[in-house]
Amino acid sequence: MPKPPTVYDVAAHAGVSIATVSRVIRDPDAVKATTRERVLQSIDALGYVPSASARGLANRRTGVIGLFFPRHDDSGLGEPTVTEQSTVSTIHEQDEQPDNDNLYYDEVLRGAELEASRRGFALMVASATGGELEQLVMDMAGRVDGMAVLAGTVPGEMLERVARHIPVVVLGGDGADDRFDHVHANxxxxxxxxxxxxxxxxxxxxxxxxxxxxxxxxxxxxxxxxxxxxxxxxxxxxxxxxxxxxxxxxxxxxxxxxxxxxxxxxxxxxxxxxxxxxxxxxxxxxxxxxxxxxxxxxxxxxxxQPMAELGRAAVYAIAQRIEHPDAPRRTLTLPVTVVVRESAP
Structure with a gap:
């Protein structure tokens, strides 16, 4: 089996430094378009696959951003039903069924996924409540380059501990706490x-x-x-x-x-x-x-409120904090719009 190409092979093929190749992979918008295209063509021609573990060792980064939400109420969920027989059931819309979805979170998550992908990050999503909260938060903090947390989900003292090691962005709330970067709607x-x-x-x-x-x-x-x-x-x-x-x-x-x-x-x-x-x-x-x-x-x-944009802005704020760790704390406030329809004309 031939030896897989390395970042050095890509750099030589494209006629650029290995640092430029790294920037194209990690933050493509930071590289001039013509250079970026040349590097991407070399990556494609050589079949190069970046190693997440190697990137982490080289720059102490994982290439992953964390998104922490509160856990939905799972009291209506029992053990999974496993059957080899196909079944069909019918319910009426007004039947009391477990109602655990949250479309707000879905939209925020979609925006965060889009922005993370655009910036070359993977997204890790977790949720917890009660006694498992601290363990899961600290576990996630050890696996990601930065973390976005919904306001009020994690105690401020715990977030301060996390923020000593990685960037923390608080999503939602009024932005009054200046210990962390903050993204919220108006x-x-x-x-x-x-x-x-x-x-x-x-x-x-x-x-x-x-x-x-x-x-x-x-x-x-x-x-x-x-x-x-x-x-x-x-x-x-x-x-x-x-x-x-x-x-x-x-x-x-x-x-x-x-x-x-x-x-x-x-x-x-x-x-x-x-x-x-x-x-x-x-x-x-x-x-x-x-x-x-x-x-x-x-x-x-x-x-x-621009729910998907809130997710995108949270990832953007984390990426900015990673690149500029000593910059002043920022609060990003996104606009909202009153939409008048039939229920209150």
């Missing part, structure tokens, strides 16, 4: 504009369905909402950010409000499921801008 102003729109639509009494306690983005949204509506808030309930959780919360609303404002779109879609059977239908709003809101009945008024 939650407060977005919710404020939405609340003002609903007030202008004639609503005089409001119920608010929040998510679980301690979620930084939700707290920022509720704070802005409260400033606008004041004592017009007549009922506050908690959900779990899922559609089924929204249905359960809507069933507990007792105040007959003019409007139900929800912490996210999936909760709002659950509310719409419930109120369609009521004679008096309050205005309903969400927050996120997931695609399902465009197809609900009625279509959902919401605040659209």
């Amino acid at each position: 939650n407060g102003p977005g919710m404020r504009a939405l609340a003002e729109h609903v007030l202008a639509s004639g609503a005089q009494s409001f119920a608010y369905i929040a998510g679980p306690e301690g979620v930084a983005d939700d707290e920022e949204r509720f704070g802005a909402f409260s400033q606008v509506v004041g004592d017009r808030l007549v009922e506050f309930l908690r959900g779990d950010f899922t559609r089924s959780g929204g249905r359960k919360a809507a069933a507990r609303v007792t105040s007959d409000p003019d409007a139900i404002v929800c912490a996210n779109d999936q909760t709002a879609l659950g509310v719409l499921d419930v109120i369609q059977h009521q004679s008096r239908k309050p205005l309903v709003t969400g927050f996120d801008g997931i695609a399902a809101g465009r197809h609900s009945t009625p279509t959902l008024t919401t605040v659209h």
Whole structure:
């Protein structure tokens, strides 16, 4: 078997230094287009495959970026069902099925994957809660070049320990903690504009369905909402950010409000499921801008935040911190848009 080509072979074939070859592999946008194309042609002609372990030994990097999310509620999941016989089942949309998906995370993950791939990184995704949190966070920190963590998921003291060794970017929240780079959407102003729109639509009494306690983005949204509506808030309930959780919360609303404002779109879609059977239908709003809101009945008024761009921006911030470890801490704030649809015209 012939000896596999090395980075030295590629450099010689392209007529460049091995450092240039390394930059093309690790950060292609940092290399002039004509040089980059020549190196890529040499890589293709020689059949060169970069060694992740060799790159790690050479520059103390793994070529991997970590993305840490909170674990979804898995209480509805049992042991996997394994059968050799094909089966077909039918369910009705309103049946109470485990509702563990989170379309916000899906979009953030998609953006992070795209940006990581564009910059030559692999993406490692993990989630944990409770007693296993510290072990999993520290384990991931030892395997990646940088880590993006959803705000409120990991205690600040633990993140400080991680940040002594690798870049840490906090995703979401209000960006007030300047110990880490921060990427978030404009939650407060977005919710404020939405609340003002609903007030202008004639609503005089409001119920608010929040998510679980301690979620930084939700707290920022509720704070802005409260400033606008004041004592017009007549009922506050908690959900779990899922559609089924929204249905359960809507069933507990007792105040007959003019409007139900929800912490996210999936909760709002659950509310719409419930109120369609009521004679008096309050205005309903969400927050996120997931695609399902465009197809609900009625279509959902919401605040659209650039979820995929949040993922991309988190990876970008990590890559910048890797290249410029001593630069001042940065907060990237992405714009949001109020989208008016049928549920709160």
